[in-house]
Amino acid sequence: MEPSGQTKLLEEVEQLQSRVTTLEETLMQCRLEKEQFQTALGQSEAHLKLALDQTAQKHLVFLAEASKVLAATLDYETTLKTITRLVVPHLADFCAVDLLQKNHVIERVAITHIDPVKEALVLRKGLIRTFDPNTSFGPPKALRTGQPELLSQPIESSAVNSALNSEQLAILKALNFHSYICAPLVARGHSLGTITFGLSESSRRYVPSDLELVQELALRIAQAVDNAQLYREAQEAIHMREEFLSLAAHELKTPLTGLRGYAQLLNRQLDKGDLSDLARFRRALDSILEQSDRLTHLVSRLLDVSRLDLGWLVIQPSVTDLTGLVEGVVRLAQANPNKHRVILKASDIPLVVMLDPIRFEQVVISLVDNAIKYSPEGGQVELQLDWLRDSDTITLRVTDQGLGIPVEHRQHIFDRFYQAHRGAYLGGMGLGLHIAQQIVTLHGGQITAEFPEEGGTHFIVTLPGNLIYNAPLNFTTPLDKEV
Amino acid sequence: MKSSTGEVLVIDDDDTIREVISLTLEDEGYAVLTAPNGAVALELVYQSQPKLILLDMRMPVMDGWAFSEAYRQLPGTHAPIIVLTAATDATLFASQIQADSCLPKPFDLNQLIELVERYIS
Incomplete structure (x- = not known):
């Protein structure tokens, strides 16, 4: 081999050694970074787990607090206002509860907004709002389908424009939601109303996992409202029955007064030994019979009602x-x-x-x-x-x-x-x-x-x-x- | 039998009850006027000044509440009012219109006579 060839080879070996050294250093560096990365990943996972645990814990505390509020009284209008105040600001910037009324109107019974100015605006524009039941979003949709709705972007303006009147549009514009969840309040298979969580002020967006909490809250509200409504209905039925009894007593006592009166009048005449006015006797007896017919008629109607209640009223064609x-x-x-x-x-x-x-x-x-x-x-x-x-x-x-x-x-x-x-x-x-x-x-x-x-x-x-x-x-x- | 000592106005929508009260009080020597509701009674009090008013509460056209209010707004002296009612809230109704007394239906004729005597002496 020529000397120049040897030198060249040596140079190449040196270069190779140098590259090997560089590669070894790079490898070391990579190993180091990998370790650092693994450590960081471990810490992140731990943080994330902690964060999730904390959120779950917060949700549990919130639900426990909500249950306590709901159980406190049967006056659900007041209770629901407390609930919307519990939701804002931790879980939403805006929270409202709408209930289906007897006349099939959806009435907004509670509302809280993080911004008192906007809350006042909604209140001033009328707490009672009627919704078109065919609206393709929000409470009417949730009521109709029985399913919760999650939106992570503003509602399409075409859908909004066609469904709302100008006043409702103005309110919706002021509220400026970019994300909301609307869940039906379902008890015993019936939708009683809805609860709506809205985000507008913060950059947060609702994600599907948020549905769980809203549905859990909706379930508790629905049970409380259902119980309270049943209690009210029972109270109304009792009140109606009492009113009826009082009316029935009045109706029965009126002919009884005439009947007793005429009977006593006859007695008084007999006591006096005055039997001369036979026409008056006849009139009194006719009245007594008339009033007793009235009584019989009233008693028959009362019996009919109880027969109807028991399903005992039968016809004989x-x-x-x-x-x-x-x-x-x-x-x-x-x-x-x-x-x-x-x-x-x-x-x-x-x-x-x-x-x-x-x-x-x-x-x-x-x-x-x-x-x-x-x-x-x-x-x-x-x-x-x-x-x-x-x-x-x-x-x-x-x-x-x-x-x-x-x-x-x-x-x-x-x-x-x-x-x-x-x-x-x-x-x-x-x-x-x-x-x-x-x-x-x-x-x-x-x-x-x-x-x-x-x-x-x-x-x-x-x-x-x-x-x-x-x-x-x-x-x-x-x-x-x-x- | 007493001489005619004054006029009693009986206001009741039930024909039989008006008849019984009239006959009873007339037998006792009172002059009796009757009206089937408050509106007719108001016409009567313009013409004659009764010394006592027996007033049913639940009546069509003009009830006992409306009558007592209108009657008390008339000028001059006002006769005492005895509420006669078959309602369970007889005493409540009587206090609502500040009646002088109350006789729940069905009543005893002796009770009626005693009460009338107390107010017309």
Whole structure:
């Protein structure tokens, strides 16, 4: 080998050695960094675990505190306000609870915002807000689907614009959410309302793991609200029963006063040995009988109600001349001296029907009595009995020109103990229409009411055509019989 | 039998109760006026000044509360009012309208006569 070749080789070896040394150093460095990294990773994991443990711990403490608040009282409106104040600011910048009301309106019952100015704005714009139930986000959606909703970016403006009115839009804009969770409050399979957590002031965003806490809170709120609502309903039922008992006592004592009074009056006359005025004796005895009939009637209605409650009210259908039955009630009403003209329009051909004559007569009497009672100024009470072949139904229409029924009472008129004109002291116990409807239902029919704009009330009893016993081939409409 | 000592106004929406009270008090020698509600009664007190008013509370057209308020706003002296009611809250109603006395229904005719005698002597 040439000397120059040897030198070159030596140089290359040196270079290689130098590179090996560099590589060894790099390797050492890498090992060192790896160790450092592993140490750091270990510390991070420990930190993360600690952080998670702390969050879980905080959530548990929060839920325990929330449960305590919820259990404290049955006044859930106050309780829910405390809950939203517990949520803000640790878990949300904004928290609201909405409850579904009896009239299917969603009402905002509690609200807290981290910024008192914004909270005041929402409050000033009205705590009670109605939502369109078909809205594609927020409380209406959660109520409809029964599922929680998590949003980590602002709601699409197109959806918002179409669902909210200008005032609601202004509120939503002011609140400026960029992330929210809305969870339904579900108890015994029913959605009672929703709870909403919103983030707007901080840069935080909700993530799916946050749902768990909100749902856990929603469950506790739902149970508390459900218990409180059940308790209120029970209280209302007790109150209604007490009011009814007081009204029933009043109704029973009135004829009793007349009855006792006349009996005592007769006694006094006998004591005096004054038997001369026989007409007065007769009048007194007639009154006593009349008042005892009134009492019997009232007691029968009370018994009917308890029979209905127990499911003991049964009907005993037999072949009945329905036209004759209605005619009888009309003649009875005509015989009573009052300011009313009671008329019947029916076909000359009697309708013979399978129904319970005693119970059905009670229905007709109830409707006619009501028509007279609620037309204190008098007027015409018209009954119209018809068989509509097209729909194969029998209809009895009772119309009056009386007080009518105020809009707010209309949906309740068939409720037990309900009186639309209670303040007018026209008597009665709020049972007549309720019992009448039950009797008609037992016959497979129904009673409906119409409220014409010109006043008065129309009650329409509809019975299925299959109750007709021997369909009259020559049944005539229009109705040309007047009684 | 006493001579006619004064007029009693009976306000009650129940025909039979008005009749019984009238007959009883007339037998005792009182002149009795009756009205089926507060509105009719107000018309009557303009024409005659009753010495005592027997007042039912729950009546159509004008109830006992509205009548007593309107009656007390009339000028001149006012007759004592005895509340006659079948309501369970008879004494409460009587105190609400500051009635002089209260006779819950059903009442005894002797009680009625005694009470009327107490106010018309």
